[in-house]
Amino acid sequence: MIYSQDSYLPFEAEVIEFIQDADDIFTLRLQFVDAQLRQQYQFYPGQFNMIYLYGVGEVAISIVNDRGFQQDIFEHTIQVVGRVTKGMAKLKQGDRIGIRGPFGSCWPIEAAKDKHVVIITGGLGNAPLVAATEAILKNYQNYRSIYIIQGVRHASGLIYQEKYTRWHNSPHAKVIITATQGQPFGPWQWYNGFVTSAIDDLDIDYQETIVMSVGPEIMMKNVAQSFIQKGTPVEQIFISLERSMKCAIGHCGHCQLGKEFVCKDGPVYAYSMVQQLLEIQGA
Ligand SMILES: Cc1cc2nc3c(=O)[nH]c(=O)nc-3n(C[C@H](O)[C@H](O)[C@H](O)COP(=O)(O)OP(=O)(O)OC[C@H]3O[C@@H](n4cnc5c(N)ncnc54)[C@H](O)[C@@H]3O)c2cc1C
Ligand code: FES
Structure with missing residues (x-):
């Protein structure tokens, strides 16, 4: 399966860890359920995913971690704002959510060389x-x-x-x-x-x-x-x-x-x- 960023279809990911960073901020450590997708999924610093809480809705959230550190786990840090993020704050280890992405432009890491x-x-x-x-x-x-x-x-x-x-x-x-x-x-x-x-x-x-x-x-x-x-x-x-x-x-x-x-x-x-x-x- 080739991961397609043109798709409206979310891919399933499992919550590996839920970290409470502050009263209203938490980090989800996620892993795709599909083993092949875990290998194929790539992103550039600055890009974001659309995260779908089943039955509630989908929100744009930046990708936090540098995958160089831990190959098949990716992280999102989320602030509780409204309906969807409130629902996500109740997720726990083993729960599943939908992911579309990565989307968007990235930081100019190459252009910054020698500066x-x-x-x-x-x-x-x-x-x-x-x-x-x-x-x-x-x-x-x-x-x-x-x-x-x-x-x-x-x-x-x-x-x-x-x-x-x-x-x-x-x-x-x-x-x-x-x-x-x-x-x-x-x-x-x-x-x-x-x-x-x-x-x-x-x-x-x-x-x-x-x-x-x-x-x-x-x-x-x-x-x-x-x-x-x-x-x-x-x-x-x-x-x-x-x-x-x-x-x-x-x-x-x-x-x-x-x-x-x-x-x-x-x-x-x-x-x-x-x-x-x-x-x-x-x-
Ligand atoms: C590219 C991108 C990256 C983002 N990265 C992160 C991230 O890393 N962590 C994180 O916590 N949030 C991030 N956000 C913001 C996140 O998408 C919103 O907080 C989320 O959609 C709110 O959804 P909700 O259903 O919980 O709240 P809602 O009920 O949809 O909204 C509650 C209130 O927030 C306003 N709102 C909703 N979405 C946005 C938005 N995108 N911009 C401004 N106001 C908004 C609404 O108008 C409403 O007043 C990002 C947004 C974008 C576009
Ligand atoms: S979110 Fe639909 S055009 Fe950008």
Whole structure:
């Protein structure tokens, strides 16, 4: 069987592990039931799956892990928002769900070679950048420097602490955490405030930097503006957009932003591609 991303038909996957990351955030570790599909399934960092909770509905969720680590298991970190994600929060080991994907564009890991890389995220925006972070760190020698910056509202709300500790312990990356509330903790550098407060002090040539950012749209706009002011070319700033999705294959138009179909042209965009559209939307 060849895995087809044009299909509306979900493939069955089993919950191998359910991890409660925070009160309203959990991670599903999944494995396809079909052994051949497990081998064939491939994705690029930044892509997403449509996850179907049988009888309830289907939602777009980014793929978290770098499959290099554990070949046939893939992970999704999910925040409880509404009907479908509330239902998914009740899943347990051994339950089955449907998966379509992977869909969408990916992070510019190749284009970032020989540049400084700043991965700058807010809230659960770190989930879509875990796979890219792992891939970049694995080939650290290809990059001039690697900064990993995460902003949280409250210091206690930092998920993936094990990953941030591992990245912090790497001699090839610098981790910075910013929080607007709570006491700093952990071994990494802390800033009180928004993620943008960390941008001024980076030891990089801003013109030779690739920025990858995910978070609330207002955060991504502010991050982009800060880097543009520092001299980073707008086409070197990349963000990932969230829009309501149904088909995920460019047919239904639910995800449209201007002429862009976020499900297939995105979700990862060079900021230069969407800057105007986002400004009109926000106006
Ligand atoms: C490419 C992509 C990747 C995503 N990755 C993740 C991820 O890794 N983890 C995660 O937790 N969530 C992710 N999301 C968001 C996730 O798809 C929504 O939270 C989910 O669809 C909500 O479904 P629901 O039935 O629980 O809530 P609903 O009952 O559908 O919605 C509750 C509220 O959220 C709003 N909403 C629903 N979907 C979206 C959306 N896509 N964008 C903005 N507002 C929305 C609705 O308008 C409504 O107000 C991603 C979305 C996209 C498009
Ligand atoms: S979700 Fe249907 S066109 Fe994008």
